[in-house]
Amino acid sequence: MSSHEQALASLISQLALSFDGAVLGVALAYAAVRTIFRFKSTSTALRKIRVAPSLGVADLRSLLEEDQSDSTEEPIVVIRGAVEARSAGDGRSWKSLRSNVLVSQESGDKAVIIQRTQTYIYHEWRGFFGWTSDLRAIIGRSWNKKESTSMRKVPFILVEGGQWPQSDCVIVNMDGSRHPLPLTTVYHQLQPINASPYTFLQALFGHEYPVGLLDEEKILPLGKEITAVGICSFNNGVPEIKSCKELPYFLSDKTKDQMLLDLAFKTKILLWSGMVLGSLSIGILGYAFVRNWNKWKEWRLRRFQQSAHAAPDDATSQIAGDEEAGDVPDGELCVICLMRRRRSAFIPCGHLVCCQHCAVSVEREVVPKCPVCRMAIRSSVRIYSS
Known part of the structure; x- marks a missing residue:
């Protein structure tokens, strides 16, 4: 650790321990509250996924028809199926369903989602004026954008694996979904970047300069078995599933049992983390409150004593000045x-x-x-x- 990093760590520790640890206690209390809220959301998601029916694509239509007759609320279901492309049309025939497919530029695989990510890898050399890089290490990293991502999508559906096009299908609605996608990496290559006169100037003044470009391509291929967890309803007579913001999953490689195990483990971790952080914050805030309360009382007592002694001292000094004037036998x-x-x-x-x-x-x-x-x-x- 350099001297600048040590100074930064010392500054942060002094700030955290200021007011007898009150700042640290408030930070721990904020972290505890955030952890408790995450625990509540995770436990709610665990309960919803546990009670959600897990079924195949062929059984979904009958379930939706029964739920529509019983209740107006859209059900949350867990569906396991294979990925197939769907055209922008009505999606009724086999020809229209197979007409809109993306092809990977690197591997040639057919897919419905292609994500291309280019990441610049930077190198730091302090150079002759290397203090600038240390200064940036204290204030923050470079503001240059080091990663660019592009994504292409086409409408797709889930079908019963090995039975398409004879089986039924489920439309996957990706609108508004911010959940992670179960993409497969098909291309991963690190390309070196040739140095230029501008790169030499960057190195001379201790600035970051790119030394490599990491090019990566991920796809959601046709025929891949995935699990969809979300709200199901009919769209023009065809079952459609869309994401639920309260759930941490939408499309995933995991099965329902694996999701339940993962959420149960996260729930325990969040519960104990919230209890520990909450106990620490209460103890530190209580200690800081008592210390600052005692300091405030001591300050009030000193102010009272000073104000009580100020008047006699002023009168005494005035009298002394009068008495010292002239000769005293x-x-x-x-x-x-x-x-x-x-x-x-x-x-x-x-x-x-x-x-x-x-x-x-x-x-x-x-x-x-x-x-x-x-x-x-x-x-x-x-x-x-x-």
Whole structure:
């Protein structure tokens, strides 16, 4: 770890531990709340997928007809089937269903989804002015876009594997879906990038410069067995399935049992993580609250004492200034400071031996006593001469 990275880590730790750990406690509380919300959503998805019927494409139509007669709510189902292309037409005949197919540019495989990703791989060399790269490491990474993704799709359906075109089909509606897709990698190649004069200038000043281009192509091929989890309904008499935002899956390679195992494991992890983070945040926030409350009370007490002592001190200083003006006979000097005139008499002994400033100082002692007779005193009174 470089010195700049150590400085950044020290700054972050000081910020987290500021206010006696209150900032760290708030951050842990936020993480705990986020974890609890994720636990609730994951447990809800687990419950919905567990009760959702798992069936084949051929049995879906009868299930939808029964649910429409019983309830108006669209059911969530789990369907396992093979991928087949569907044209932009009505999708009634075999010819129209096979007419719209994508072909992979690299492998030549037929597919319904093709995703092309190009990722630039950068290299950092500090060069002669390498402090610039360290500065970027503290502030953030380079703002250059290092990855570009393009995706092509055609409408597709799910059918019973090995029985198409005799079997029924289910239309897959991808509109609004942000779920991950079960794509297969068919092309993966790293190509070097030739250096240029501009690359030399980038290296000279310690900037990042590209050294390679990772070209990758993923497809959803025809005939691949996948599982669709979502809301099913009729579209022009044909069953259609679309994604449900509350579920973490839509199209997946996993079976229903594998999904349930994965969600059950995530639910346990999120539950225990939320409990641990919540307990830590409560403990740290409680400790920070007590410490800051005590500090606030001490500050209030100091302010009260300062305000209480300010008025006597101001009066004493004003009186002292008046008393110090002119010459004071030796027999009337204060026995403590030997500078100012005797103006205060102690109670109950009644000795007039101190000035106002020194009398107040004697009163503030833990065990105030008269400097002459050593009797315990309760207070002092100023004596005015006419």
